[in-house]
Amino acid sequence: MEWKEFGIEEVARLCGIQMKNDGIGAREIKALCPFCGDKHYHLYLNTQKNQWNCFRCGARGNDVSLYARINCMTNKEAANELSNCITGTEPKRIQPINSTPMKSLMERHNVYYDMLQMLPLNNTHFNDLIKRGLSMKNIQNFLYKSVPANEYERREIIKKLSAQHDLSGIPGFYRKYGxxxxxxxxxxxxxxxxxxxxxxIQGLQIRLDVDDDRYRWFSTNEYPEGTGVSSWVHVVGDISSDTAYLTEGALKADVTSVLSGGSLLIAIAGVNAVNCLSDTLNQLNVKKVYEMFDMDKQVNHRVKEALIKIKGILNECGIETKTCTWDPWYKGIDDYCLYKKKRHNSSYDRLAA
Incomplete structure (x- = not known):
């Protein structure tokens, strides 16, 4: 049965959901997810598609299902109640934004590579990477660069890049007033x-200088003539190996690979960002995968649920899977590898027995 659309923003307000940027006309609104104890605005409300999706716990749906789930009722009951609550009002319609189809991998790589060559890495970011256990050579090879800090720097980058490349279809860029x-x-x-x-380079993530919302895609899907990203999987280390280590986050994978002597690391952007995982695995010679997500997986139910799905994908690919644990004092595998390196004054070259 099809329900009337009431508008995801209006329904979220009725449900008492706290929104971060709830300006009129916003296409995408960030909010606190009411289902997973979210404190950092992982719930996205898409007012154009009338959909909601939490990137922390994976919960998703439309306006009716949101109201139904929060109030513990069926979709039919929710639709009837919403009809009474929003009687005589038309759902807000957001002007569709003309997005641009994504360019090919090589076209994206060329733009990103040239941009990163133009950018510096400031001392704060350099020191952060050094503290993680990377060398100056590692930092240079991985092409970590600081995001342009002011309007002048952004204009200079655009001026140089647009003279060399067509930026349409490249996530992170958009056109405004021509x-x-x-x-x-x-x-x-x-x-x-x-x-x-x-x-x-498939795409770029930004490691933010704040703790409450650390990572964000370099994406412009909500901007005019902008382009969104895919849930790309990051690969680093010895790609000829038949053993890989699966974790969350490209930076964590880079650091872990370096500290373990070049082990093959595969990193998804988040525990629910698995759309490209099977394709990535099929391109490698991997026979066995050690799952190495952060140690809060032992108590975090959303991670436990996501791991069941991930192991199902690995099984479908015919890959043996093993879950690894370590001293929970060190939350991430990169933290643990750095501890082992400092303790033994050498690379921790055996991630798993």
């Missing part, structure tokens, strides 16, 4: 390339 613009995150940070097995 001029190309670059995505500007709400806080400073540095770029982390997300690469395929051959080292080509």
């Amino acid at each position: 001029e190309w613009k670059i995505y500007e995150p709400p806080y400073g940070g540095y770029f982390v390339p997300v690469c395929n097995k051959d080292g080509y």
Whole structure:
């Protein structure tokens, strides 16, 4: 049965959901997810598609299902109640934004590579990477660079890039009043390339300088003539290996690979960002995967649920899977590897027995 659309923003307000940027006309609104104890606005409300999706716990649906789930009722009951609550009002319609289809991998790589070559890495970001256990050579090879910090820097980058490349279809860029613009995150940070097995840059993540919302895609899907990203999987290390280590986050994978002497690391952007995982695995010679998500997986039910899905994908690919644990004092595998390196004054070259 089809239900009347009431508008995801209006329904979210009725449900008492706290929204971060709820300006009139916003196409995408960030909010606190009411289902997973979210404190950092992982719930996205798409007012154009009338959909909601939490990137922390994976919950998703439309306006009716949101109201139904919060109030513990069926969709039919929710639709009837919403009809009474919003009688005589038309759902808000957001003007569709003309997005641009994504360019090919090589076209994206060329733009991102040239942009990163133009950018510096400031001392704060350099020191952060050094503290993680990377060397200056590692930092240079991985192409970590600081996000342009002001309007002048952004204009200079756009001027140089647009003279060399067509920026349409490249996530992170959009056109406003006929001029190309670059995505500007709400806080400073540095770029982390997300690469395929051959080292080509599929897209960029931004490691933000704040703790409450650390990572964000370099994406402009909500901007005019902008382009969104896919849930790309990052690959680093010895791609000829038949054993891989699966974790969350490209930076964590880079650090862990370096500290373990070049082990093959595969990183998804989040525990629910698995759409590209099977394709990535099929391109490698992997026979066995050690799952190495953060140690809060032992108590975090949303991670436990996501791991069941991930193991199902690995099984479908015919890959043996083993879950790894370590001293929970060190939340991430990169933290644990750094501890082992400092303790033994050498690379921790055996991630799993």
